Amino acid sequence: MSNRKIQMPREVYIDPNIIKDTGEICKSLRLDKKILIVTGNHTYKIGAKPVIESLESHDIGYDVIKVDSASYESISAVEELITPDTSVLGVGGGKVIDVAKLSSHNKGVYFVSMPTTASHDGIVSPLASIKDPKTSTSAKAQSPIAVIADTEIIAQSSFRLLAAGCADLIANFTAIKDWELAHRLKNAPFSESAAALSIMSAHLITDNVANIKPGLEASARIVMKSLFSGGMAISIAGSSRPASGSEHLFSHALDKILDKPALHGEQCGLGTILMMYLHGGDWKAIKESLKAVQAPTTASEIGIPDDAVIEALIMAHKIRPERYTILGDNGISKEAAYELAFKTGVI
Numbered sequence: 001m002s003n004r005k006i007q008m009p010r011e012v013y014i015d016p017n018i019i020k021d022t023g024e025i026c027k028s029l030r031l032d033k034k035i036l037i038v039t040g041n042h043t044y045k046i047g048a049k050p051v052i053e054s055l056e057s058h059d060i061g062y063d064v065i066k067v068d069s070a071s072y073e074s075i076s077a078v079e080e081l082i083t084p085d086t087s088v089l090g091v092g093g094g095k096v097i098d099v100a101k102l103s104s105h106n107k108g109v110y111f112v113s114m115p116t117t118a119s120h121d122g123i124v125s126p127l128a129s130i131k132d133p134k135t136s137t138s139a140k141a142q143s144p145i146a147v148i149a150d151t152e153i154i155a156q157s158s159f160r161l162l163a164a165g166c167a168d169l170i171a172n173f174t175a176i177k178d179w180e181l182a183h184r185l186k187n188a189p190f191s192e193s194a195a196a197l198s199i200m201s202a203h204l205i206t207d208n209v210a211n212i213k214p215g216l217e218a219s220a221r222i223v224m225k226s227l228f229s230g231g232m233a234i235s236i237a238g239s240s241r242p243a244s245g246s247e248h249l250f251s252h253a254l255d256k257i258l259d260k261p262a263l264h265g266e267q268c269g270l271g272t273i274l275m276m277y278l279h280g281g282d283w284k285a286i287k288e289s290l291k292a293v294q295a296p297t298t299a300s301e302i303g304i305p306d307d308a309v310i311e312a313l314i315m316a317h318k319i320r321p322e323r324y325t326i327l328g329d330n331g332i333s334k335e336a337a338y339e340l341a342f343k344t345g346v347i
């Protein structure tokens with residue numbers, strides 16, 4: 001692989017009410033000179049406020065910036081507030097974390113990931129998905145120096161987000177199949193340990209579907225732990241390969257087609273059913289697992305028109321042509337796309 005640097009967080013906390021210890025953790029990591037809290041409008045109340053209280057009780061100075069989208073404008077606004085002494089705390093959902101991650105990386109300062117939801121694996125991985133008009137794939141950024149995941153707060157976030165996080169992890173099953181295929185057919189660099197960790201993360205969900213329920217702290221902990229180990233697989237591989245194959249290409253294609261895409265994890269879940277069928281794997285089991293965690297298994301459930309599914313299937317292979325998957329170099333025909341979407345019940 002071109003970049004074999006493996007970057008991991010130094011400290012990871014996945015605990016209820018851990019957010020109250022933010023000040024102490026920042027002190028122990030010597031990140032207490034100047035803190036910049038990056039947060040969102042909603043997450044300010046539930047996440048940033050307790051963080052501020054904890055920082056104040058430890059006499060740590062801070063600034064706060066609220067961002068409302070994962071865009072290059074948000075990143076520039078955050079970068080303007082970063083000095084060489086700053087440590088960035090990203091307190092919020094996926095968008096906030098991505099902005100905090102990329103802006104701190106661009107400025108060469110440390111970043112602490114403090115997710116308030118567990119909706120996808122970007123929370124701990126070194127990659128950031130920032131909407132670029134041309135692509136909508138991941139930018140290389142940096143791993144957080146620490147992850148502070150308050151499972152009590154995550155459990156109180158919308159269950160739809162947690163279910164989407166589960167679906168994003170279940171997607172690892174087809175991502176690994178695609179990766180193995182690319183390794184065999186195109187000699188793509190492959191890491192056994194990253195693949196094993198990725199599969200283990202997905203199994204943590206599918207083996208525990210009965211324990212993933214709304215409002216339960218223990219459920220949030222299972223999903224968060226799995227997202228963490230999935231993120232580690234990405235760090236080891238040095239690419240999103242262990243967590244992103246044809247099912248993610250399908251989701252990225254939907255992002256381009258739809259004015260209002262559904263959640264990333266939800267779209268990837270649908271993609272996993274479809275791509276597992278193409279791989280000749282047990283797509284029915286994928287569907288059952290998704291249903292069990294209340295993630296969508298049909299396009300209509302999340303307001304995606306049937307023709308958008310077909311269009312996305314046809315164009316998915318063009319999204320990242322260098323990433324070989326079951327869709328091959330030429331993709332899938334319209335007739336086959338219909339057949340696939342019908343047979344799997346996605347449309």
Ligand SMILES: [Zn+2]
Binds near residue numbers: 243264
């Ligand atoms: Zn994903």
